[in-house]
Amino acid sequence: MTTEGVLLLSHCGFSFLEDLLTALEQRGMKRFILSSLPLPEHPRRLPELAEKADAVLSTPHHALTASDVTDALVELRNRGFTVLCCISVWEGYRELMALANQLLGVPDLTPRHIAQLRNKLDLRNQLFAAKLSGAxxxxxxxxxxxxxxxxxxxxxxxxxxxxxxxxxxxxxxxxxxxxxxxxxxxxxxxxxxxxxxxxxxxxxxxxYLPGREYSFEIIAIDGQLNVVAIHEKCEVTELAGTVLENACTSPPSSLDQSACAAGIQWVGEMFELLDLRWGCFHLEARHNGKRWDLIEINPRVGGSLISHSVAAQNQTSNLLDLWLDVLLASRGNPLSLDAVARYIHSISYTRKGRCTTTQATFFRVYFAEPGWIETLKLVDQGYPPTIAHVLLKAGDHVPAADREVFLGQLMWVFPLEQHTERLALLLESSNQAIDIRYHCELSEASL
Incomplete structure (x- = not known):
């Protein structure tokens, strides 16, 4: 029986763990979890994970540190396990993932690269100086x-x-x-x-950056840039203390092939300037009809249903699968890495901006208002969603915060030739696909 596996860094017991555990099980890999302390409302989370993983290590605090990661690598080695690589989708732990992979000899961004990307002030002005941003x-x-x-x-x-x-x-x-x-x-x-x-x-x-918002889903392999999907943010709501990204579709409905090609070239120039040669990226940008400009570069898988949307479009692999395959194949096996790189290249946009998918996706994210939830249910709109994740339930309390509080997310998949028709229908009907009512009648809402 193999002793080889992957270390998963989990924030408070979550961070796409179920998806990652499933992906590793499919690959016959051991599953090692290092988690920070779950919140009090999830007292059973660590025992639940212990039933799904081969080793679960945890800390007494709610955030992991570099020493937690190095100690975990030593502990797993002492137990007779071989850690092949480390992965985390929690952006706050991306530097820790990079540190672990550096210690394991796995090609990845360095912790310095991650810190460079996460400092949005320095990054903006560096790109402006290089004429890659107009802001x-x-x-x-x-x-x-x-x-x-x-x-x-x-x-x-x-x-x-x-x-x-x-x-x-x-x-x-x-x-x-x-x-x-x-x-x-x-x-x-x-x-x-x-x-x-x-x-x-x-x-x-x-x-301020004018224009529509988009995101590029990117896998970089030894300097080879692969744009595996482009999502258009169909609805973006700017509130007093945050920005809510309500709905996305892919491929983008309002970009022609030449605009996609220009975006891919621009992304490549940024990655070359910043020396971003390895990893998975969710790059958010705006296009004003003439030029592209950057919102931010996230060195991780996109949130919400981005990864699921990618899988629906290529009909094989989600972003977590692709990222894991690159990490595992890059450990000194050039033939395996070459095969992974060729596959990812085959499902990605061409340099001329042409996408290879025959499927389109639309998903909507639903946000909750502060208050106590009285009832919550899905509403039949005539087009049942392909994926339905409802994250809250009746009886839950939603706190007031300066960030979005997710209620749920739904995704629809349909043939690309139906994109224009289906998108127009879903943009309107999906607003009412989740009905939620609160105890306080002043905050009662239907989404």
Whole structure:
């Protein structure tokens, strides 16, 4: 029986673990989990994981550290296991994943690369200097806040090192420094997200990017860039303290092949400048009809149903599968890595912007309002979803926060030739696909 397996870094007992455990089981691999302490509302999470994995290590705190990772590698080795590589979809642990792979001799980004990508202030200005972005950014202070409001331009505020659109919003004439301090104070009290902001939550203010939003799903293999999917964000809602990405479709409905080709070339130039040669990336961008500009580069799998959408389009592998295969094949087996690279290349966009899929996807993410949930149910809209994930239930309490609180997510898959017709129908009908009602009648809503 094999002793070889993969180390999964889990934040508070979750982070796509079930998907990763299934992928490793299909590959005949041992499954090792290192998790930070789950939240009090999930007291059974670690015992549940112990029934699914070959080894579960945990810490007494809610965020993993570098020493936790190095200690786990030693502990697993002492138990007779061989750790082939490490993977995590929690962005706050991406540096820890890179550290583990560095110690294991697995090709990956370095921790320095991850820190470079997560510092959105330095990254923006580096790309501006290289003429790969038309926007500039500066640290947000009471002084810069006042200056930007006085000059009358359009600007956007977000954390220098952020996650989940937490504290990201367009500058308004009414925005006050006290609101920024309140968001930072809330982040310090947010058990799930606080560790992802570093020692303290700092903000930047940058030129506002006009245009539609898209995301590029990318696998990089020894410098070879593969855009395996492009998603269009059909609905984006900018609220006071966050940005909600409500609905996505892929392939993008409002981009022609030449715009896709220009985007792929632009992404390649950024990756070359930043020396991003290995890994999985969820790159968010805007296109204003003439040029592309960057929102952010996330060195991980995209959230929500992005990975599932990729699998539906190529009808074989989701993003986690592809990333795992690259990590496992890159351990000194050039023939295996070459086979993985050829497959990923075959399902990716061409340099001329042509996609290979015959399937299209549409998914909507539903967000909850603060309050106690009284009832929650799916509503038949005539087009049953292919995938339905409802994350909350009647009796749950939704706290007020400066980040999105997920209620559920639904995805529809249909032939590419039906894209225009189905998208128009689903954009309207999917709004009512989940019905939720709250105890307080003032916050009662139907989504």
């Amino acid at each position: 500039r950014a500066s640290a947000l202070t009471p002084t810069t806040l006042k200056m930007r409001q006085q000059d009358g331009g359009r600007y956007f505020i977000k954390p220098v090192c952020g996650i989940a659109s937490y504290g990201a919003f367009a500058l308004k004439p009414t925005t006050r420094w006290g609101e920024i301090e309140a968001i930072a104070a809330g982040a310090r009290l947010d058990t799930v997200y606080q560790s992802a902001f570093g020692k303290r939550l700092e903000f930047l203010i940058e030129d």
